[in-house]
Amino acid sequence: MDILSTMEEVISLRKEKPKEGSYTSYLFNEGLDKILKKVGEESTEVIIASKNSDKNELISELADLCYHILVLMKEKEISLKEIEKELKIRLKK
Numbered sequence: 001m002d003i004l005s006t007m008e009e010v011i012s013l014r015k016e017k018p019k020e021g022s023y024t025s026y027l028f029n030e031g032l033d034k035i036l037k038k039v040g041e042e043s044t045e046v047i048i049a050s051k052n053s054d055k056n057e058l059i060s061e062l063a064d065l066c067y068h069i070l071v072l073m074k075e076k077e078i079s080l081k082e083i084e085k086e087l088k089i090r091l092k093k
């Protein structure tokens, strides 16, 4: 998905060139434990929203989780290309 690549670029930029007021730069500044805490929180929120009937709420929570996973990937220097490569290996048609 193109938006994920664009977000990967912006997130990368926020790590390499921290910007004032940027939430992403704040997360990188706080470090791995903070990022992991957010991934955990957002995962829990996805689970809770999945049990409810509000589809838009679930979409919003899934988008939050995607963002925080991209931040975690950058923190660990893992690219979307590497995930794509792994998924292609697993792909069965």
Ligand SMILES: N=c1c2ncn([C@@H]3O[C@H](COP(=O)(O)OP(=O)(O)OP(=O)(O)O)[C@@H](O)[C@H]3O)c2ncn1[C@@H]1O[C@H](COP(=O)(O)O)[C@@H](O)[C@H]1O
Pocket: 007, 010, 011, 014, 019, 021, 022, 023, 024, 025, 038, 063, 064, 067
């Ligand atoms: N997709 C997102 C995105 N999704 C969620 N969030 C932020 O994630 C935070 C999570 O909200 P919470 O209420 O759980 O947490 P909080 O209480 O605000 O913060 P904590 O103290 O828990 O860390 C909110 O501040 C949201 O604004 C995001 N922040 C940024 N992005 C993307 O990152 C790009 C760069 O953003 P900046 O880094 O802010 O410039 C943006 O253009 C977007 O594409």
